[in-house]
Amino acid sequence: QVHLVESGGGVVQPGRSLRLSCAASGFTFSSYGIHWVRQAPGKGLEWVAVISYDGSNKYYIDSVKGRFTISRDSSKNTLYLQMNSLRAEDTAVYYCAKSMSPRRLVEGFDPWGQGTLVTVSS
């Protein structure tokens, strides 16, 4: 069964850093692109970043470019999101989500992890 489990969320002060992890199981991790999507409290969904199946391509939403870095370690079946210079507006539940088809960067997202909450506050 395909499973994604995020971790690493918490409360952090503005300007500080945090690294999120997404542990994958139940599928060939090295064959799929993986995304980060966030949801601010009571708000809608916002796509954040994607990394291709082999790590060679990465795309970000403009608001996090230069601050966030997506990466993956296929030896550990784990996706990461390094978040630097955090701002109050980065406060959200962060989900990782798998592209539904192998080697395709974008298509439907299936499945999603349960999410991890990041709160940026002084």
Add this chain to the structure above:
Amino acid sequence: VIWMTQSPSLLSASPGDRVIISCRMSQDISTYLAWYRQKPGKAPELLIYGASTLQSGVPSRFSGSGSGTGFTLTISGLQSEDFATYYCQQYYTFPLTFGGGTKVEIK
């Protein structure tokens, strides 16, 4: 950036009703559109991709249609688990974007 207008934002309906949710794009995206259902406190679930293809395991009461700039999600016969929030998403170009969501509540 492709802007998406999802309507209505709130829909009141009764179990068994047929409901339609609309999603309009600021530019042509062919059929690069997906629909998700998000139950309260849970992660979103993929319902439809390619504008009209039902994801495996999704009940047939869900259907999607449209291409270009106009799309709809139809739920034929609302079940209790369908009272949730629905999002459309375009994957035609980066940045990927979602509609603002439609909350389906019990009338």
